[in-house]
Amino acid sequence: MRASIPALALWLGLAGLLPFLASAAAAWLAPVAWQAVAVRAFLGYSAVILSFLGGVQWGVAMCRERPGEAPFRRRMLLAMVPSLVAWPALLLHPFTGAWVLAIGFVLVRLHELSREGGARLPDWYHSLRMPLTLVVLACHALLIWRLWGS
Template sequence: MFATGFSRLALALGFAGLLPFVGAAMATWLAPVAWQGVAINAFLAYSAVILSFLGGVQWGVAMSWPSSGHDVMARLVVSMAPSLIAWPALMLHPLSGAWALAAGFVVMRLYELSREGRQPLPAWYQRLRTLLTLVVLICHAAVIWRFMVV
């Protein structure tokens, strides 16, 4: 699945990047009540940062292409979408913000899987992103569910 040293490092770093998602999502349920709000805010902030990071990946891909044609310009536009979803999501009610951020992760993953979005990305990256996105969405579901049982 992840054959090269580079992709193994990416896998390890990707899993390390999941720790704040998993830890904060768990804390929204298990922390003392006084800390659960802090955990929710921390979760949303980290989610916004990582969603914006995914836009940065697309910006980097666009910059690595030699031409300035339609594909590059389209990818540059797509690269801005995550931060334009993430930042306003932090100003919403936390439940609405969690939904917006989850939707942003879905939209980015669908773009990466599209014909245009997957072009220069290696197969190991696609597998890694699918796995990471699945865990991120499960964590979002746990935080959203927390609001439903309060």
């Protein structure tokens, strides 16, 4: 059974999709001079959100794991990986950076679905994150398609 998502978390999660949707659309539909700005905005926002997802794991480690024990150490270390992927992705060609960020979102979601990564996360979090991740990945696919060959 799916857990009920708290209304505030749902609304904030959906609101968090707006910059992805708007900048992906602008990369296709905006005047040419603004398309490059839209691509940079998309990639920057994507990197911020990917880093945020690592912060979720950091918060879980601080609040729900015992410091000094192996699960705490692993969760804290893995919480840093999204930021260490996201920032360098911004230094790459936009096409490559979009791929790196998309793969980062997939890897974070797979970690959240794993026994260890998903442990101690509330059930509603999984119900929220799956559709959000799918929309984020669809937006990345649109951007990658737009950048194909550039």
